[in-house]
Amino acid sequence: MSAPTAPPSLEFGDIAPRFRLDPAGGGAAFDSQADTVSGRPLALAFVASADNPAAAALKPRMAEIAQAGGMAYLVARRASADSDDSVLIDRDGRLTAHFAGGEGLVLIGRNGHVVAKLPGVTAKGVDRVVAIVRAQAADGAPKAAERQAPVLMVPDVFSPADCKRLIAVYNMDGNVFVEPGHGVQNRKTDYKMRIPEYGRKDRIDHWIVNPQTMGLINDRLQRRLFPEIQKAFQYRITRHERYRIGCYEGERGGELHGHRDNTQPNVAHRRFACSINLNAEDFEGGELAFPEFGGQRFSPRTGEAAVFSSSLLHEPLHVTAGRRLVLLAFLFGDT
Secondary structure: OOOOOOOOOOOOOOOOEEEEEEEEOOOOEEEEEOOOOOOOEEEEEEEOOEEEEHHHHHHHHHHHHHHOEEEEEEEEEEEOOOOOOOEOOOOOOOOHHHOOOOOOOEEEEEOOEEEEEEEEOHHHHHHHHHHHHHHHHOOOOOOOOOOOOOEEEEOOOOOOHHHHHHHHHHHHHOEEEOOOOOOOOOOOOEEEEOOHHHHHHHHEEEOOOOOHHHHHHHHHHHHHOOHHHHHHHHOOOEOOOOOOEEEOOOOOOOOOOOOOOOOHHHHHEEEEEEEEEEHHHHHOOOEHHHHHHHHOEEOOOOOOOOEEEOOOOOOOOOOEEOEEEEEEEEEOOOO
C-alpha cells in the first residue's frame, strides 16, 4: 500500500488551512483560526530548530509586528533550552513542508490568505514581512461604514503571473469572431464575441475553451475563491458557465443603465457573478456600480475578485482611458 500523497506547498493567494500546534513554553495550544487570532496578520518563520541562528532575525521584530496589529511565531521541529511560547513545535515537520517547503517565512493576511512566502529566514525577508503587516494595518484602520451593495472582495485570487498569462490568451488566441446569439456549444477552440448590451459598443468577450486555461482558472477559483463564497454567503459553488475574458475599450455608446444577470429563463440558474480585473493599473474608469445601493463604486485591484448576487442591478462603467481586461464568471451550485 502506497503512502498518502503530501499536500502541495501553499502558494501566494492560497487560503491557509487551520492548524493547531503546541507552544514550546507549555502554554495552551495555538489555534490559527481562534477568535483571538483570526482577522490579524500572522507571520510564521519556519526553521528546523529554535536555536538556529537564522531564527534570531525574527525575534527582535516580533514586537513591531504586534504593535502593527499582527502576530509572529517561530515554527520549529525542535525547541531550544530557552524557548518560550513564541515558538510553536511542528514535531513531524508536515506543517513546515506544506506551508513553506522548508525553512522560510510565510505571512498570512487578515483574511487568512497567504500574502507573502519567502525562502529562508533573513533580516531582509523579515523587513519585507514587517512592511506588509504595517500596510495591512493601515488598510484595516477603523473607518465609518458606508451604505453599499453586498459585494465580496477577495484579493490575490490570481497572481500577477496568472493575470499576464490570461492577458496573453486574450491577445494571442481565439481571434475568430462569432455573432451574438449563435450556437457555440460545440466549438473546440477559444473564440470572441461582441457584447452589445443595451447598445454598448466597447465590449468584446473572449470565451475560453482551451483545457489548460480552464484548468488554471478552475484551480485558482476552487482554492482561493469558492471557500470564501461559502463562508460569506453560506452557498456552495459546484458549477460555472464557460469563463470569459471581457475587454472594455473605446466609446461606450448605448443606454447608460445597469442590468441583472439572471432575469431570462436561460440564465435563471445563475447565483453569483464574479469579476476579476487583470490589469487595473492600465486603465481608468471601469468601476462597478450598483444603483440600488447608492453611489459607491467598486474598483478591484489586479487579481482581486468582486463577487455579488446575480439578482443585483449593476453596471460596469465606461473606461475613460486605456483598456480594461477582466475575467468574468457566472457561478452556481446544486440548489
